[in-house]
Amino acid sequence: MKADVNPPPSVLSPRQSQKNATRQRVLEAARESFDTLGYEGTTIREIARKAGVSVGSVFTTFASKGEILSQVMQDRLDRLYGELDRVAPHLRGSTADRLRSMFAIHFAFEAPHVRLFLAHVAAAYDWTLPKTAVPYGRTPRLQEIMRECLAKGVEEGDVxxxxxxxxxxxxxxxxxxxxxxxxxxxxxxxxxRTAIMDRQIGLICEGFRPR
Known part of the structure; x- marks a missing residue:
């Protein structure tokens, strides 16, 4: 009879389990703070207070406020990008129509937490943000999805x-x-907001049509 060659599942040490729990509390507290106080109004001290941990514990887990927000948004936006990946191949119409559909999905996704998304945008203008942070505009997956849409438009002749x-x-x-x-x-x-963006997409698309 062969011995079981599969290694047993790894078991987290009490220290690692505590560290993970602290990280989760910090992220949950940060999500609430950014959604109510905005980017500028949220401080590490406020996040620590809401999470029930020390300021030092926050800095042990994250290097900066911007990095915390980046992780909060990454956890949220991964779900959005998964949805866009799923529907994008099935969108019909012109490039403008497909872009409008994609941004309508984005608007609907962020509708329950507009202030949190505004904090995400505000972080993009924080010149002290470390390179490890990923604010709005640095999100590579969203840009890739849009480039794929535009590249398809080139193939179809309307870009x-x-x-x-x-x-x-x-x-x-x-x-x-x-x-x-x-x-x-x-x-x-x-x-x-979706109607405003629809009009702006129309203006932008007029600019990239073949002449």
Whole structure:
């Protein structure tokens, strides 16, 4: 009879289990703080207080406030990008139509936590942010999904092949972030912001059509 060659599942040490639990409490507390206080209003001390841990424990787990927010958003956005990956191959219509559908999914996903997403955008303008942080605009998967959409448009003939696709992606990201300005200044809901973005996509698409 052969011996069992499969190693037993690894068991976390009490220290590692405690460290993981602390990390989870910090992330949950940070998510709540960023969603209510914004990026500037949230401090490491506030996160530690909500998590019931010391400030030192927070810094043992994360290097900065920006890094904490990056992890909070990565955990959320992984679900969104998975949904976009699933539906993108099935979207129909012109490049503009497909982009509108993709951003409508993004708007609907972020609708319950608009302030958290605004904190994500605000972090992009924090010049002290460490390279380990991933604020809005540095999210490579979202950019890849949009470039794939635009590349398909080139193949179909409604995107000028001579244009730099990354520059179009940058413009779309800027337009999307700007629509959240109306959530603050005009209390625009998800439908209103989606309608604004739809119009902006139309203007952008007019610029990249083949001449």
């Amino acid at each position: 000028d092949p001579g244009l730099n696709l990354q520059e179009i992606v940058d413009l779309l990201l800027a337009a999307y972030a700007w629509t959240y300005h109306f959530a603050i200044t005009e209390a625009a809901d998800v439908d209103a």
